[in-house]
Amino acid sequence: MFNIIFIGAPGVGKGTQSAFIEKDYSIAHIATGDMLRKNIEDGTNLGKTAKSYMDKGELVPDSLVIDMLNERIQKDDCKNGFMLDGFPRTMEQAKELDKILAKLNRKIDAVIDIYASDEIIIKRLLNRGRADDNEETIKNRIKVFESQSKPVLDFYKDKVKIIKIESVGTPEEVYAKIKKELDIIKNNGL
Structure with a gap:
């Protein structure tokens, strides 16, 4: 069983990378x-x-x-593990998740912290062309994400391996970096 938390700002590439991880590791992608x-x-x-x-x-x-x-997470497609995308976003959610997993005799194996510069994120989101993706809204979403995610990352830093990956390059190049780190954890049972 392999359980991952995927943390990253909007537009950083979580959706793209999640598809690769889901396929290669046969784990359920759970976006809240x-x-x-x-x-x-x-x-x-x-x-x-x-x-x-x-x-x-x-x-x-x-x-x-x-x-x-x-x-x-108790459904059949999670028997090999799961990847949480968009959860936990707050310290309270992280603590509650720990309680749930303890009751189920499960644990988080890795936290992927995927990041890119604000400039890259803004450019990507503006290119998406969604109505709610204007520069001011995007900057605010980045601030909200950063204020919420930092405490969550701090919560996990002494509990599990945190994989910091810069989302720069092609999706395949970014995924190669993620896969290398995940394989080390999976193979060593860290």
């Missing part, structure tokens, strides 16, 4: 946004509750996201 949408689409009780918050323009409470995640 997708998980929320799936529960809403499937009409689960958790999904209905989440939708009631979202319909009011409110954030879905951590406790609800954690309940969904707890349910999700």
Whole structure:
């Protein structure tokens, strides 16, 4: 079993790199946004509750996201492991995740901290052409991400191997760096 947390700012390439990791390591890619949408689409009780918050323009409470995640990581496609994308985003979420994993006798094996300069991220996101991707909004999203992710990285630094990867070069070049580090951890059971 191989469990990974993937941390990176919007536009840094997590989606692209996640697809490579999912394929090579046969682990489930769990993006919290997708998980929320799936529960809403499937009409689960958790999904209905989440939708009631979202319909009011409110954030879905951590406790609800954690309940969904707890349910999700126990599904069959997670038996070889999972990669969390977009979770944990806060210290509280990281602590709750630790509790869940302890109950399931599982652990996080690695945290991938993928990064790029603000200039690169802004350029990538502006090139995506989404309506909500203007320079001011992007800069704010980067600030929010940095303020939230630093404490989470600090939380894990003494618990698991943190792999710092600069997202510069082709997607394949970036992935080669990630794969090299993941293979060392997987093969050595670190």
